[in-house]
Amino acid sequence: MSSGFGTIPKTAPFSEEDVDLLNRVVGPATPVQRAWLSGFLAGVESVTGGAAAAAQPAAPARPAEPLTIIFASESGNSEKLAGDVAKASRKLGFKPAVVDMADLDLATLKTAKRLVVIAATWGEGEPPGRATRVYKELMGEGAPRLDGVEYGVLALGDTAYAEFCAIGKAIDERLAALGAKRVVDRVDCDLDFAEPAGEWIGNALKALAPPDAGRGQGNGQVIAVDFGGKPAGSPNTDVVEAEVTEHVNLNSSRSNKETVHLALSFDGAAPAYNPGDSLDLYPQNDPAYVDDLLKISGLSGDEALRNDLLTARDVTTLSAKTVETYAASTGDQSVKKLIAGAGVRDWIAGRQLIDLLAAFPTTIDAGKLRALTRPLAPRAYSIASARSEVGDEAHLLISAVRYDSHGRARKGVASNYVAERLKKGDRVRVKLKPNKHFALPAPDKDIIMVGPGTGVAPFRAFVQERRATEATGKSWLFFGDRTFTHDFLYQLDWQDALKDGVLTRMDVAFSRDRPEKVYVQHKIWERRRELVEWLDNGALFYVCGDAKSMAKDVHATLTRAYADVKDLTPEAAEQAVATLDREKRYLQDVY
Amino acid sequence: MADDELSRNEHIKDASNFLRGTLAEGLQDEITGAITEDDQQLVKFHGMYLQDDRDLRPERGRKKMEKAFAFMIRVRIPGGVLTPQQWLALDQVARDYGNGTMRLTTRQTVQLHGIIKSNLKSTLKEIDTVLLNTIAACGDVNRNVMCNPNPFQSRAHAAAQDLAKAVSDHLLPQTPAYREIWLDGERVAGGEAEVEEPIYGKTYLPRKFKVVVAVPPSNDVDIFAHDLGFIAILDDKGEVAGWNVTVGGGMGMTHGETDTYPRTADVMGYSSTKDAVAIAEAVVTVQRDWGDRKSRKHARLKYTIEDRGLDAFRSEVERRSGVALAPAKPYTFTSTGDRYGWTQGDDGRGHLTLFIQNGRIHDIPGAAQQTVLRNIAQAHDGDIRITPNQNLIIANVPTEKQWEIEALARAAGMLAPWSGLRRNSMACVALPTCGLALAESERYLPDLMTALDERLAAHGLSADDIVIRMTGCPNGCARPYLAEIGLVGKGPGRYNLYLGAAFDGSRLSKLYAEDLEHDGIVGALDPIFGAYAAERERGERFGDFTIRAGFVAKTGNGADFHANVGRKASHVAAE
Ligand code: SRM
Ligand SMILES: Cc1cc2nc3c(=O)[nH]c(=O)nc-3n(C[C@H](O)[C@H](O)[C@H](O)COP(=O)(O)OP(=O)(O)OC[C@H]3O[C@@H](n4cnc5c(N)ncnc54)[C@H](O)[C@@H]3O)c2cc1C
Ligand SMILES: Cc1cc2nc3c(=O)[nH]c(=O)nc-3n(C[C@H](O)[C@H](O)[C@H](O)COP(=O)(O)O)c2cc1C
Ligand code: SF4
DSSP states (O other), X not given: OOXXXXXXXXXXXXXXXXXXXXXXXXXXXXXXHHHHHHHHHHHHHHHHTHHHHHSOOSSOSSOOEXXXXXXXXXXXXXXXXXXXXXXXXXXXXXXXXXXXXXXXXXXXXXXXXXXXXXXXXXXXXXXXXXXXXXXXXXXXXXXXXXXXXXXXXEEEOOTTSSSTTHHHHHHHHHHHHTTOEEEEEEEEEOSOOHHHHHHHHHHHHHHHSOTTTTTTSGGGOOOOOOOSSSOTTSOOOSEEEEEEEEEEEOSOTXXXXXXXXXEEEESSXXXXXXXXXXXXXXXXXXXXXXXXXXXXXXXXXXXXXXXXXXXXXXXXXXXXXXXXXXXXXXXXXXXHHHHHXXXXXXXXXXXXXXXXXXXXXXXXXXXXXXXXXXXOOOEEEEBOOOHHHHSSEEEEEEEOOEEEETTEXXXXXXXXXXXXXXXXXXXXXXXXXXXXXXXXXXXXXXXXXXXXXXXGHHHHHHHHHHHHTTOOSOEEEEEEESOHHHHOTTHHHHHHHHHTTSSSEEXXXXXXXXXXXXXXXXXXXXXXXXXXXHHHTTOEEEEEEOTTTHHHHHHHHHHXXXXXXXXXXXXXXXXXXXXXXXXXXXXXXXX | OOXXXXXXXHHHHHHTTTTTTTHHHHHHOOSOSOOOHHHHHHHHHTTEEEEEOTTTHXXXXXXXXXXXXXXXXXXXXGGGEEOHHHHHHHHHHHHHTSSSOEEEOTTSOEEEEXXXXXXXXXHHHHHHHTTOOOTTSSSSSBOOXXXXXXXXXXXXXXXXXXXXXXXXXXXXXXXXXXHHHXXXXXXXXXXXXXXXXXXXXTTOOSSOBOEEEEOTTBOTTOGGGSSEEEEEEEOTTSOEEEEEEEEOOBOOOBTTBTTSOOXXXXXXXXXXXHHHHHHHXXXXXXXXXXXXXXXXXXXXXXXXXXXXXXXXXXXXXXXXXXXXOBOOOOOOOOBSXXXXXXXXXXXXXXXXXXXXXXGEEOEETTEEHHHHHHHHHHHOOSXXXXXXXXXXXXXXXXXXXXXXXXXXXXHTTTTOOOOHHHHTEEEOOOTTTOTTOSSOOTTTHHHHXXXXXXXXXXXXXXXXXXXXXXXXXXXXXXXXXXXXXXEEEEETTEEEEEEOOOTTSOSOOEEXXXXXOHXXXXXXXXXXXXXXXXXXXXXXXXXXXXXXXXXXXXXXXXXXXXXXXXXXXXXXXXO
């Protein structure tokens, strides 16, 4: 065993005895054993997170390279990847610091020498809600110069959206414009991001690594240690099966909407969800649609393919990428023209894969058809129940998405899988999607909940939890839908909650009960005095539901409310609301 | 009488502070479509009923929703006369806030259904802008005053309409509660003062009270079905000389409770026009003080008169009014139905009576009646009148406009050549809105009618006027006991069949058969139609025939209604 090399120095943050003890083990250890140890220690930190990160990471004798990892995330994917980066980077001798863009202090950015940004795009090409404020600062004149900063950006997105990975792209360009040096090219990930993201992380860390990185650690090797699943305490986020124990359309038979209340029960314990969390639900495609698709492609009768498309492939989404793949694989001239004419973007709007095959029919084989699809992604649904009240069940509130476009009746895949095909007694696959950024505060805090339509789902969980915990804080719910008589979701539940005081007050807005339309933001405006008073007294403001218009209108209305009630300038009012956001008292879960 | 003996409603009225109750507060609660039970009683005085869509009841609980509550509002329209502007306003609120349809009632008003609580104030404000309101359209007060609406005897009719209006105004509740609660009117100071209701007092009447004015020979208002009536007595110039006064009519009863019964009013005497309003007030105050406030089933004037006797009642009315009634004058009624098509007034203006099946105004495939009536109202500068038979008169149409309006109406099937039976048919609302309905009525009668028309045609009776009326329960909202053929709901799909009432509305019918379902009804009537076609005497009416031919016994008055009911053996033998 080679001389003193690798023995623990007296300077190590250990007591004399510990150093001796450790040396007795590490000293004679074989390179393999040392590699294993360093892997072990690195692993432990990445799991125990911050605390460990503060302490000195594994093995390396020389001080570790600081690495700033920023994530802009709504539903947690970017956040999780940020964690992976930290984990991997430590093994390479970095000292990672993971920062939620929502909490980022831009000024500190210029001091970061090495920077990784993982950003998702939401809405129609917008930043994740929480990240919006800092994102705006970054894009604005106020942003600091970043000369000398080395960086790489990983973008998360969904090719189904026209503004694919818009935010990742924008941040990538902005950092460069601010003088930072891009050392690794951006990768734009689709919903199935695991592989490309993993690859990118490897490359990024290599590119960001200091020249001498890797040396000094058991001959540069690190053995990844499998800790046997998740660290203790974190909930089960595996895909699990559940049985449908209740399936009711909550809209009246006179309503032109269909919103399904779905009760799921699990074999054994329900995933340890908290109010505010969601479930990812794994849908199946509409057999009728798949059969049409196969017919049009002349592939009817291929059972294997049919099964695969039904259960595993996204056969509806049509992206520019798909059109290109189609053009390439079929060599169809008119499709090529379509692309050349740069009209693709407009053409695919409101269209689905089936429209492409119908508009440009060619003979195509199973492989090529499959290549036009991506994996069928699960859909998230806010959990509408609290375990403290329903035990090992979970309730979902799912609105059937139906619309016409380009002369075809369209049906949302997951929502209609649930509304039209899932029946009581059926089994369905789900996966817990924790959302610690949309959780209940301490029981003595007041809460204001704005949840029109299915946006009310998590607030049913909130109310159930607050009943069970006998919370002392006041609670105020704003709900809205089309008509009072036919679309008042969970009306009896709210009446009970008001009776037993769990709900302090409730305001409703129904848009089709009278000639003039009334929405939740109108009610918020009507009640602005009390509302601002609640907020002044420390209430938290939750918004859930439609991102396209509702969330924006509510935000704008709250700002106007501040301006009016406290008689502030528009700017000052903006600031007041921004402060709520900074204090994590303006919380959104919008989609 | 001791308080605890008083009916619940008496306590509610007493505590209501002149019909305010907690209505204003109840409107604030947006999470339920209902109001408190006490307020449900009080809101009737304001012309509204809390109802729920009974079709939806089975699914509501499962869907975690309360009952599908909504209000029915009833407008007060003395004599049923509306301006085209008022018609258009009602049509508009029906579509903006109601279930889209309008419902002409058997008492010449318009009902709107399906108005949710949060829309009540907007609705009443809209209605108020065309000088209409719903005050006292329901409740224990004088209801909408009816009056023969067909102005073809222009001068006599004008006098009748004036009396109807005068009585209506005089008996209107004085409490400002309506204006306060629904129109955001000022709360008037001293709102508690008794003087608010000089005629009614703070507990109003023991029960609903109904007044009508008739112009012979037409008895379209069914004068004998109401608490108080005035029969115009014309002089040889066709002017109104004075009025015969009738009291104590009513329809409502309860299945299986023979101490409840329909009753035809008595003619109490003759009054001059100038004394008529004083007489009306006296009749109301005597009933206010003599009427039964313990049992609501026994509280109508008809029972007061049965209990006290007509003479005692008359002299008390004379004492209070200071008017001595003269002996009644002779009069003749010929029918209770409407005169369809055109009638020309003495003043040369035309009046077009349209058939509206069961008074329901809506656009149905092939007959856009609501739209057409809207167009007519826009083109029309006379007035629009609701008849006591749930029909409509486009009145006072100048000659040059007549063809245009007739063409519009004809296109919407409102002048179709219906059978004599259908032309004389009425059905109450019943399901799905009426909370008391035991069986379908408005939604079922048209189908039954089609089956009966087919039988009548077989017997060659299609053209004969025969009065048929159906109600979903024994309350008698379509006055079924005064119809030659009366069908009264007993349970889902089951009806009691009444026969033998007089065509002119002067005699009640008699129970002929119980619990008949569709086929049973047709099967029971078919042989009687056959016998009528074969055996009737010249001009003999169907109702009179069923008695002469011995199908049913003749009904006298009061409790006799329940005596020797059922198929008469005599005729069965003769068959
Ligand atoms: C709309 C109408 C029937 C129609 O199809 O046109 C009607 C509809 C109702 N009547 Fe009536 N009545 C209507 C004329 C009558 C008549 C006929 C008449 O007055 O010429 C009668 C029989 C005459 C009489 O009063 O005796 C009548 C006797 C009743 C009764 C029994 C009263 C009694 O003392 O026996 C009730 C139940 C009650 O008052 O407790 C009742 C109660 C009702 C209610 C409000 C049910 C309720 O109390 O919850 C019905 C509302 C149904 C709905 O959904 O619209 N309705 N009701 C008529 C409206 C008249 C108006 O515009 O003011
Ligand atoms: C965190 C989170 C929580 C959620 N919670 C809930 C919830 O509690 N309840 C709930 O119902 N949903 C919820 N959703 C939305 C849900 O995940 C699905 O997006 C929704 O059910 C639609 O999925 P689908 O498979 O039925 O439709 P898809 O097959 O995914 O189709 C949806 C797509 O169809 C297109 N489209 C939709 N409407 C139109 C239109 N009118 N015109 C043109 N194109 C249109 C759009 O491209 C849209 O993206 C949540 C989403 C997130 C991210
Ligand atoms: C409501 C909604 C809107 C979205 N809008 C976009 C978009 O405009 N462009 C895009 O590329 N991806 C869009 N996405 C896809 C997300 O960026 C993708 O799901 C990503 O993995 C989410 O990452 P996160 O969990 O870190 O927020 C959207 C997703 C949802 C649910
Ligand atoms: S008769 Fe009975 S069922 Fe018909 S409307 Fe009147 S109360 Fe209702």
